[in-house]
Amino acid sequence: MNINNIKKQFPIFNNKVHNNDLVYLDSANSSQKPQMVVDRIYDFYTKEFSNVGRSVHYLAVAATNLYENTRTMMQKYINAKDSNEIVFTKGATEAINLVANTFGQKFLREGDEILLTELEHHSNYVPWHYLRKLKGVKINFAEINNDGEITLESIEKSITPKTKMIAVTHLSNVTGAILPIKEITSLAHSKNIPILIDGCQGAPHLKLDMQDIDCDFYAISCHKMYGPTGLGVLYAKKKWLDALPPYQGGGGMIREVKKEGISFGDLPNKYEAGTMATAQVIAFGESIKFLNQIGIENIEKHESELTKYGEEVLRKNNSVKLVGNPKNKGSVLSFTLDGIHAHDIATILDEDGVAIRAGHHCCQILHDKLGLSATARASLGVYNTKDDLDKLNESINKCKKIFDR
Amino acid sequence: MDLKELYQEIILDHGKNPRNLRKTENFNKDAKGHNPLCGDKVHIFLKIDENKNISDISFEGSGCAISMASASIMTDLMKEKKEKEVKELVEDFLQMIKESPEMKTKIISENEKTKLMSLSGVKQYPMRVKCATLAWHTLTSAMKNSQEETNTEKFD
Ligand SMILES: Cc1ncc(COP(=O)(O)O)c(C=O)c1O
Numbered sequence: 001m002n003i004n005n006i007k008k009q010f011p012i013f014n015n016k017v018h019n020n021d022l023v024y025l026d027s028a029n030s031s032q033k034p035q036m037v038v039d040r041i042y043d044f045y046t047k048e049f050s051n052v053g054r055s056v057h058y059l060a061v062a063a064t065n066l067y068e069n070t071r072t073m074m075q076k077y078i079n080a081k082d083s084n085e086i087v088f089t090k091g092a093t094e095a096i097n098l099v100a101n102t103f104g105q106k107f108l109r110e111g112d113e114i115l116l117t118e119l120e121h122h123s124n125y126v127p128w129h130y131l132r133k134l135k136g137v138k139i140n141f142a143e144i145n146n147d148g149e150i151t152l153e154s155i156e157k158s159i160t161p162k163t164k165m166i167a168v169t170h171l172s173n174v175t176g177a178i179l180p181i182k183e184i185t186s187l188a189h190s191k192n193i194p195i196l197i198d199g200c201q202g203a204p205h206l207k208l209d210m211q212d213i214d215c216d217f218y219a220i221s222c223h224k225m226y227g228p229t230g231l232g233v234l235y236a237k238k239k240w241l242d243a244l245p246p247y248q249g250g251g252g253m254i255r256e257v258k259k260e261g262i263s264f265g266d267l268p269n270k271y272e273a274g275t276m277a278t279a280q281v282i283a284f285g286e287s288i289k290f291l292n293q294i295g296i297e298n299i300e301k302h303e304s305e306l307t308k309y310g311e312e313v314l315r316k317n318n319s320v321k322l323v324g325n326p327k328n329k330g331s332v333l334s335f336t337l338d339g340i341h342a343h344d345i346a347t348i349l350d351e352d353g354v355a356i357r358a359g360h361h362c363c364q365i366l367h368d369k370l371g372l373s374a375t376a377r378a379s380l381g382v383y384n385t386k387d388d389l390d391k392l393n394e395s396i397n398k399c400k401k402i403f404d405r
Numbered sequence: 406m407d408l409k410e411l412y413q414e415i416i417l418d419h420g421k422n423p424r425n426l427r428k429t430e431n432f433n434k435d436a437k438g439h440n441p442l443c444g445d446k447v448h449i450f451l452k453i454d455e456n457k458n459i460s461d462i463s464f465e466g467s468g469c470a471i472s473m474a475s476a477s478i479m480t481d482l483m484k485e486k487k488e489k490e491v492k493e494l495v496e497d498f499l500q501m502i503k504e505s506p507e508m509k510t511k512i513i514s515e516n517e518k519t520k521l522m523s524l525s526g527v528k529q530y531p532m533r534v535k536c537a538t539l540a541w542h543t544l545t546s547a548m549k550n551s552q553e554e555t556n557t558e559k560f561d
Binding site: 360 | 442468
């Protein structure tokens, strides 16, 4: 795999940042976009645009086919059983809200419990929080261990007879811990509890097989998968999509509308009310092509080597403290520097063209647990190289020089 | 853009060794401020005497060098100021951080103005302006003894 050739496909790297080459280490936040994805959006709008699923004219039929084609590609990409199990949303956030809202409405009552973990992104906590107020459900958090991991035991300990849903991240966007989701799923199922996996950080980096994992719901963020913003995917087992009520109401999701009542359309339309992010869905097909051309196994290998290298480099740097030390770790390197706040680090790194994120990364529960108000985070994508990590380290040393004056 | 301008010695000095980082005994006004984007937090305590003078001011909190330095320099400056003067200083400072090239107030010395101007480096870093202004907005709330937490996301 030739990273230089891959990097050349990302036009963003032709630009300078403060007169420096861009060292982009913020892919966990959102990935950059390859030319083919950008071109697809342009081509669709300039040559093929129409709304989908409504009209019978030439452009509408062609656009509908393209839109549905991405659904099938996604089904294959994550090995879902049925293309109707792929629902497009505006993001992973909406995917999780969809499940929390509809599952909560139909199946939860006062006193029921939802089990999350301390690693969860606010997107996988706040939607469930609403059910506290609305339904009087209780939320429990499985605890991390000293390495910033969630083990199967930690989940098992936190399950009670009242647990009605388990919702966990696949890969922590702070510590990088990869959770044993297949084992957690089978544990959940052994107790008849459905499970939702927040796959935002899993999908761009790990090989996915829904039938093998066997989870009930899996939320995906397309903009972290080299795809456009404004788009996410909810994978849900068909039995759930059949059983749950619709989420939003509007055009496209109905069968018959009368003054006295309404009947709802079939899958997948039932959950896709209104005009969807058509151009984004069609362009996301190119992101899947891009991932397939390289091969997710190759991406996993490349990123895992880089992560190890990054850990080595940062460990050698005495003033850096890595956050978490999971055995099974994705390509996220969060750290703190003695005496220098994460936001000061990020500003100083930025001057060198090194883009990282600073803050709590939408994980306040985790940061409170770790006793940190903010951390700096470097996260990797397919276009990163060892050179990027060396530059990161050099810039970190520059922070120290500035602060030790 | 020059990082040395943003991280001037005076800012690093106040950032690393903040003055008045404590809690005023018998304070009679206070307010909390929070910058949810970076997690910067500040809690300002005031003791205002019968002549409406600030007889003591202090703060607790944590945050980046800019926000700690700003709170430190601000609290140093506000001691013994009258209520009216506080209002004028806060407005003048916020004006300077947002747009005007200098501070207009006559209440403080040129030397003190220079200290405050050292925070103007954030002008070139729009995401960091809130770090410099958090303590000041929170001071305004404290003067009103507002129980509502000052939140930088509510300002323009
Ligand atoms: C773990 C995790 N969950 C959820 C989200 C939210 O995803 P989206 O931006 O697609 O709504 C993110 C991204 O910020 C994330 O990292």
